[in-house]
Amino acid sequence: MGSIYGDESVVSWDGQDSTSGHEEKIFVAVRLRPLNDRELAKNDVSDWECINNTTIIFKNTLHERSMLPTAYAFDRVFGNDSPTKQVYEEAAKKIVLSVLSGMNSTIFAYGQTSSGKTYTMTGITEYTLADIFDYISNHQERDFILKFSAMEIYNELVKDLLCSDGTPLRLLDDPERGTVVDKLTEVVLRDFNHLKELLSTCETQRQIGETTLNELSSRSHQILRLTVESEAREYVGALNSSTLTASVNFVDLAGSERASQTLSAGTRLKEGCHINRSLLTLGTVIRKLSKGRNGHIPYRDSKLTRILQSSLGGNARTAIICTMSPAHTHLEQSRNTLLFASCAKQVSTSAQVNVVMSEKALVKQLQRELARLENELRNLSSLSASGGSTSALKEKELLIEKMDKEMKELIHQRDLAQSRVQDMLRSSSTSKSWVDMNNSHEKGSWTDEYPASEASEIIDPLRFDVASRTSYISDKYEGAINPSRIEDQFLEHNEEQFLSDDTSPRLYIDKYFGPDPCKGWEKMAHVTDKGFEDNCKEVQCIDIDFTKSNMGSSESSPQKADPASGYTMQSPCSSDIEVSDTSLDIPRSRSCAAIMITVEKSPSLEAAKEKENENRLQNEADNQEKLSTVESVEKSENLSTKESQSPIMNENIKTLREDSMEKKHEDCVKELSEVIKPKSTPEPVKQVEDDFVRMIKPEPVKQVEDNSVRMIKPEPVKQVEDNFVRMIKPEPVKQVEKDYVRMNKPEPVKQVEDDLMTKPGSVKQVIDDSKEMKDAKTPNEPEKTADYGSPKAEEKNQYVSDWYTEFERQRRDIIELWNACNIPLVHRTYFFLLFKGDPSDAVYMEVELRRLSFLKNTLHGVRIVKDDQFFTQASSLKALNREREMLSKRMLKKFSAKEREALFQKWGIYLKSKQRRLQLCRRLWTDITNMERINESAAIVAKLVGFKEPGQAPKEMFGLSYSPDPTNLRSSSWRHSLPM
Ligand SMILES: Nc1ncnc2c1ncn2[C@@H]1O[C@H](COP(=O)(O)OP(=O)(O)OP(=O)(O)O)[C@@H](O)[C@H]1O
Numbered sequence: 001m002g003s004i005y006g007d008e009s010v011v012s013w014d015g016q017d018s019t020s021g022h023e024e025k026i027f028v029a030v031r032l033r034p035l036n037d038r039e040l041a042k043n044d045v046s047d048w049e050c051i052n053n054t055t056i057i058f059k060n061t062l063h064e065r066s067m068l069p070t071a072y073a074f075d076r077v078f079g080n081d082s083p084t085k086q087v088y089e090e091a092a093k094k095i096v097l098s099v100l101s102g103m104n105s106t107i108f109a110y111g112q113t114s115s116g117k118t119y120t121m122t123g124i125t126e127y128t129l130a131d132i133f134d135y136i137s138n139h140q141e142r143d144f145i146l147k148f149s150a151m152e153i154y155n156e157l158v159k160d161l162l163c164s165d166g167t168p169l170r171l172l173d174d175p176e177r178g179t180v181v182d183k184l185t186e187v188v189l190r191d192f193n194h195l196k197e198l199l200s201t202c203e204t205q206r207q208i209g210e211t212t213l214n215e216l217s218s219r220s221h222q223i224l225r226l227t228v229e230s231e232a233r234e235y236v237g238a239l240n241s242s243t244l245t246a247s248v249n250f251v252d253l254a255g256s257e258r259a260s261q262t263l264s265a266g267t268r269l270k271e272g273c274h275i276n277r278s279l280l281t282l283g284t285v286i287r288k289l290s291k292g293r294n295g296h297i298p299y300r301d302s303k304l305t306r307i308l309q310s311s312l313g314g315n316a317r318t319a320i321i322c323t324m325s326p327a328h329t330h331l332e333q334s335r336n337t338l339l340f341a342s343c344a345k346q347v348s349t350s351a352q353v354n355v356v357m358s359e360k361a362l363v364k365q366l367q368r369e370l371a372r373l374e375n376e377l378r379n380l381s382s383l384s385a386s387g388g389s390t391s392a393l394k395e396k397e398l399l400i401e402k403m404d405k406e407m408k409e410l411i412h413q414r415d416l417a418q419s420r421v422q423d424m425l426r427s428s429s430t431s432k433s434w435v436d437m438n439n440s441h442e443k444g445s446w447t448d449e450y451p452a453s454e455a456s457e458i459i460d461p462l463r464f465d466v467a468s469r470t471s472y473i474s475d476k477y478e479g480a481i482n483p484s485r486i487e488d489q490f491l492e493h494n495e496e497q498f499l500s501d502d503t504s505p506r507l508y509i510d511k512y513f514g515p516d517p518c519k520g521w522e523k524m525a526h527v528t529d530k531g532f533e534d535n536c537k538e539v540q541c542i543d544i545d546f547t548k549s550n551m552g553s554s555e556s557s558p559q560k561a562d563p564a565s566g567y568t569m570q571s572p573c574s575s576d577i578e579v580s581d582t583s584l585d586i587p588r589s590r591s592c593a594a595i596m597i598t599v600e601k602s603p604s605l606e607a608a609k610e611k612e613n614e615n616r617l618q619n620e621a622d623n624q625e626k627l628s629t630v631e632s633v634e635k636s637e638n639l640s641t642k643e644s645q646s647p648i649m650n651e652n653i654k655t656l657r658e659d660s661m662e663k664k665h666e667d668c669v670k671e672l673s674e675v676i677k678p679k680s681t682p683e684p685v686k687q688v689e690d691d692f693v694r695m696i697k698p699e700p701v702k703q704v705e706d707n708s709v710r711m712i713k714p715e716p717v718k719q720v721e722d723n724f725v726r727m728i729k730p731e732p733v734k735q736v737e738k739d740y741v742r743m744n745k746p747e748p749v750k751q752v753e754d755d756l757m758t759k760p761g762s763v764k765q766v767i768d769d770s771k772e773m774k775d776a777k778t779p780n781e782p783e784k785t786a787d788y789g790s791p792k793a794e795e796k797n798q799y800v801s802d803w804y805t806e807f808e809r810q811r812r813d814i815i816e817l818w819n820a821c822n823i824p825l826v827h828r829t830y831f832f833l834l835f836k837g838d839p840s841d842a843v844y845m846e847v848e849l850r851r852l853s854f855l856k857n858t859l860h861g862v863r864i865v866k867d868d869q870f871f872t873q874a875s876s877l878k879a880l881n882r883e884r885e886m887l888s889k890r891m892l893k894k895f896s897a898k899e900r901e902a903l904f905q906k907w908g909i910y911l912k913s914k915q916r917r918l919q920l921c922r923r924l925w926t927d928i929t930n931m932e933r934i935n936e937s938a939a940i941v942a943k944l945v946g947f948k949e950p951g952q953a954p955k956e957m958f959g960l961s962y963s964p965d966p967t968n969l970r971s972s973s974w975r976h977s978l979p980m
Contacts, residue, residue: 022352027075027319028345029091030056030338032326033116034080038213039327046326048334050079056338060328072338074345080326084123087321095319096128099228100135102244102353106251106311110282110340111323112333113255114214120323121252125199125224128248132228133192143236146189147227150202151181153303154220155274160185161202161222171306178314179306186227199224209268217255219271221278221304224250229356243356249311253279253304256333278302282312283340289313290346317351320344807837810845817852819928822880825887828925829941832934884924888917890944903940 032048047060056077058070076091098105107124109117136144150161157168162185170182189195207219227247235241254275281302288297289312299305299312311318322341324334811832818828831848835841891900904911909919924940927933 023348023350024317026344026347026349027091027095027317028322028341029076029078029087029319030072030074030322030324030341031078031082031087031116031120032056032080032324033119035327036114036325039325039329042329044327044329046080047328047331048324048326050077053077068335072342074341084120085127087120088124088127091321092124092128092319093131095317096124096248096250097131097135098317098351099226099246099248100132100230100244102230102246102355103351104246104248104310104316104354105351106249106308106316106318108251108253108311108318108320109323110253110320111255111337112325112330113211113217115255115323115325115330115333115337117255117323118216118218118252120321121250124321125250128250129192129195129226132226133195141233142230143233145229146195147186147229148189148195148198149181149184149186149225149227150198150205150223151184151225151307152206152220152222153278153307154207155271156278156303158303158307159205159220161205161224162187162198164205171303178310181307207271209271211268214255218252219254219268219275221254221275222250222252223307224252226250241361245354245356249308249316251308251311253282256336278304281305283343285312286340286343286347290343311349313347314349315351316349318347318349804837807835807841807845810842810849811835814845814848814852815928815934817849817856819925821852821855822877823852823855824880824883825925825937825941826883826945829938829945830947832938833942833947881922884921885918887924887941887944888915888921891917891920894944894946906936 030050032050035044035046045060047058048056049059050056051071054075054077055071055073057072058068078087078091092107095105096107107121107128109121109124111117132146136142136146148162151169152159152161158171158181159166160169160181160183169184172180172182174180187194187198189198202222202224206222208216209219211217225247227245229243229245231241231243254271256276256279281298282305284301285297285299285305288295293313297313299309305312310316320341322337322344324330324337326334814831815828817823831844834844895903900917901911903920904916907920907923909916909923913919920940924937925934
């Protein structure tokens with residue numbers, strides 16, 4: 001008897017958790033009735049016999065030549081002496097009383113005409129109702145409502161058995177309740193007697209006809225329906241009250257019949273046709289369901305199957321009691337019944353508790369559900385706000401913006417640095433050129449060699465603007481002398497002038513770095529040498545020109561040429577560029593060269609300093625010379641009129657007088673080093689370049705775009721599909737195979753061996769220690785014995801003991817993994833016997849553990865992708881079962897009958913059971929927690945396979961040289977089954 005646990009709980013009749021839907025097969029029982037008087041009168045014989053509770057056999061095999069089965073097994077079979085009460089208790093009660101648990105249930109009586117369906121079903125209905133009423137009276141804590149309805153399907157018309165007008169009822173399809181019989185009378189039962197009255201009404205109403213086989217043959221399918229609603233009394237009207245509601249159907253089918261047997265005609269024949277047709281549909285539904293739910297199930301082909309759809313593979317617990325006549329004359333019908341029963345046995349239903357909540361409870365629950373959903377929605381939105389695609393994009397945009405700013409700043413700094421470099425170089429070169437030029441001028445040599453006409457021809461195409469250039473250069477010159485002004489000059493300087501000026505830092509960048517400044521640093525390394533040399537030359541030329549113009553002015557009006565001196569102040573005198581460049585052979589500023597080397601090769605700071613020192617030494621020598629030159633200029637200054645000197649020149653001379661060239665060079669180098677220091681080492685430059693490329697090139701944007709596209713476009717699906725295809729395609733298997741092969745190759749063994757033998761605290765160490773301990777224990781060597789028991793010896797002892805604990809642990813792991821990976825038993829045995837607990841086993845164990853762990857993971861993966869290809873190749877259950885079969889065959893040869901019997905007894909195998917050897921082999925290596933069983937398994941397999949010296953496994957077996965007595969392994973499949 002079940003129990004009720006209060007509100008929202010259910011009655012459990014069979015110990016199952018009935019609150020959730022569970023799938024179960026239809027319960028099928030067969031009931032054999034006794035031969036009836038008519039059959040006895042005809043001397044009919046009984047063909048069938050129930051040999052136990054579940055099996056019914058065909059007795060008269062002599063009369064039956066067919067190949068049809070002679071024995072049938074069902075959930076329960078009842079012989080002709082079984083009373084209906086027993087049938088109810090053992091085959092129906094559990095199912096029908098599920099109605100009290102809130103689960104729908106149905107009990108069918110199926111069988112040929114006159115086989116005892118009505119007889120059985122009437123009894124079952126009464127017993128059920130009696131039990132239900134009994135239950136209700138014993139459970140006053142619940143409030144029950146019972147409703148009863150009854151219908152029959154006669155000639156494919158649905159009739160209400162509780163209504164006498166005989167009007168056929170319509171079937172309606174309800175989306176929630178399925179097929180319902182429209183306007184079917186439903187009576188609320190007052191008590192058991194009320195029900196009995198109703199049952200009697202039904203009996204009267206039901207179509208009964210006389211046939212030659214049954215005087216009171218039911219000519220219709222009858223469905224009696226009892227609906228049980230229950231509610232815990234203490235919760236009635238409460239907010240959390242709920243009602244269990246379910247129906248039980250008692251279905252007494254019309255009997256299948258053969259017209260020839262029933263000798264029916266007219267009305268009976270017509271009834272028979274309808275009966276057979278609807279039963280045929282029922283049979284088809286059952287047969288189709290028994291083969292799975294593939295394809296169309298013809299529920300709607302008959303009203304019977306349509307009404308009872310929920311009981312046929314639906315959500316009602318179902319039992320079918322097939323009634324049979326044992327008479328030989330009904331053999332064919334009996335066989336059909338058994339065939340139907342066999343099919344029905346394969347059909348599953350999935351019943352669940354129907355809980356109807358009170359309106360208040362429903363509102364409360366809906367409110368709770370609403371709150372939960374709202375909460376989820378909130379979480380989702382906050383999640384998307386914090387980590388969603390929009391925020392990710394925004395974050396990236398911000399990052400890009402930030403990096404963009406940084407890059408701009410870096411570029412700006414670099415520009416400044418370059419400008420400073422140039423200015424310094426120019427000022428340095430100018431000073432030197434200017435001094436040199438003065439020296440040359442003093443010598444009066446260069447203008448003679450290069451006439452003005454030639455110079456003019458060269459300068460014209462350059463459209464050299466002497467005035468602006470002079471002004472600019474003078475400014476820059478000042479800047480070079482006063483580095484603090486450089487930046488201001490660049491900022492203040494006219495943009496156009498910058499662009500037209502090929503000494504402009506911007507053009508310089510364009511020229512040497514290209515439009516993408518990020519490439520500059522590298523490109524610069526290739527072109528600087530020549531480029532900078534050219535640039536320096538230009539600077540020199542300009543300086544020369546400037547110097548020349550100023551020098552000229554000291555002698556005459558700037559508008560007039562002085563043929564004597566060769567000054568051509570009216571026309572651009574850049575012809576002298578060439579002159580200065582070539583004929584004067586002015587040495588390029590060493591400081592310029594040094595600086596460029598620093599930039600060009602991006603050496604380390606130390607290297608730069610080294611070069612700086614080098615330059616300083618060189619410059620010291622140069623400056624000595626320059627200072628003397630300045631002195632000579634000073635001298636000449638005294639000789640010429642003071643007014644003839646330009647203020648700039650005066651300033652220059654003044655500055656040169658105040659600052660030595662060495663100081664200037666030092667300043668240049670120092671400043672340059674400071675400016676370019678962070679970029680002088682290759683890494684930051686590369687980093688800047690990489691960052692820049694990442695930030696300002698189209699790629700990052702593209703990347704962001706791609707990312708966003710990936711997030712919102714259908715491609716992800718494609719990607720997922722691709723991944724999936726990649727997952728389930730043979731490729732991963734191939735990879736897995738490769739990995740597997742790699743794992744099984746001798747290399748890892750070697751590696752593990754090496755590790756274990758060479759590492760400190762290694763196996764070798766343990767072996768040595770244990771040997772040492774063994775030696776220490778030798779009684780013949782007292783001095784060693786003396787050491788035994790000392791702290792050192794105890795430590796060693798502990799060490800060795802730890803090793804054995806570890807050994808046991810590893811061995812257990814391996815055994816577990818063997819089982820998990822379906823490793824062949826022969827392999828297990830060989831290894832198991834190999835492990836003697838010697839520390840040198842560690843190598844084998846470690847390799848085996850690694851291999852198995854890998855295999856287990858792999859198999860796990862393979863199972864996920866359901867790729868049997870690798871699975872079977874690696875270690876499949878199928879292969880293992882094959883191995884067990886083969887081992888079982890060898891038992892005859894390897895074990896005597898006595899030994900086998902002893903083994904069967906030891907392993908709990910019933911001596912009279914079939915396939916005892918196979919049973920035994922199927923148990924080998926299965927109880928992995930029982931070491932005794934494992935030991936026995938190993939011993940049995942070893943004997944079956946014929947290991948000669950199982951403990952003496954060569955380590956080569958880790959390769960492919962596994963050879964456990966080839967004479968005993970004739971079948972190649974044995975070797976094939978080995979995973980190595
Ligand atoms: N197990 C049984 N023990 C004794 N008598 C039985 C048993 N089963 C059926 N009978 C008797 O056999 C006869 C036919 O039974 P019943 O009417 O139940 O058959 P049925 O299968 O319902 O037939 P139909 O399909 O024609 O209605 C009845 O007289 C009934 O009393």
